Amino acid sequence: MEVIPAIDLLEGRCVRLYQGDYDRSETFNEDPVAVARQWVEQGATRLHLVDLDGAKLGRSANLDSIAQIVRTVSIPVEVGGGLRDRDSVAALLDLGVQWAILGTVAVEKPELVAQLCREFPGKIIVGIDARNGRVATRGWLETSPVLATDLARQMASLGVAAIIYTDIHRDGTLTGPNLDALRQLADTIDIPIIASGGISSVTDLLSLSALEPQGVTGVIIGRALYTGDVRLGEALQAIGPGRILDVPPDLGSSAWA
Known part of the structure; x- marks a missing residue:
């Protein structure tokens, strides 16, 4: 399973929000480039950036x-946040970004998603951010009536490369991933799913790795990496390409200290 460090950008700083609340942001570093370099040095194979x-x-x-x-980095970068028209996606890909992550437009303009998938095959990911199973839009400031599973099914049919699923109630809380929601999503579609939100320990990662055969191929980790609750090297050792395959699933993060 791919372990993907998150870098959230707010006014040029590396921050984390609590449950998507802009009024509850915490700055972890004033230099996001230095943060990116740090994750690469520690073994990251991909970075997740949010504008x-x-x-x-x-x-x-x-x-x-x-x-x-x-x-600066030599690994693939995916970027989301504010991509609501064709030109903004093209501009991002022109910079060398590997994948553009669409959110709001997936709900409001599915025909644009279809167009972008045709124009940039393999480059379009849809981020589904959900509250109580329903899709949130516009920077998580609004919640639509659309079910996450319905949107995922529609986006898969349009040809997106993957789905990033974020449970907003878990995001930035260190309370663990929503395994039930991820399992339900994996049963709905047959394209890769990347889990996001709530990771707090290596135990969480081991639990999540049980869903890899169902199509959950990656996990984005944010706050836990910045607080030190999870160390990237330990995460990679637990569930990454070089993982120790016979680790018992009930070991806590203390076992990796």
């Missing part, structure tokens, strides 16, 4: 930081 300003404004707002990160 939080862009998600709120509806247009990319941290392109300079994103471009610097892409130029």
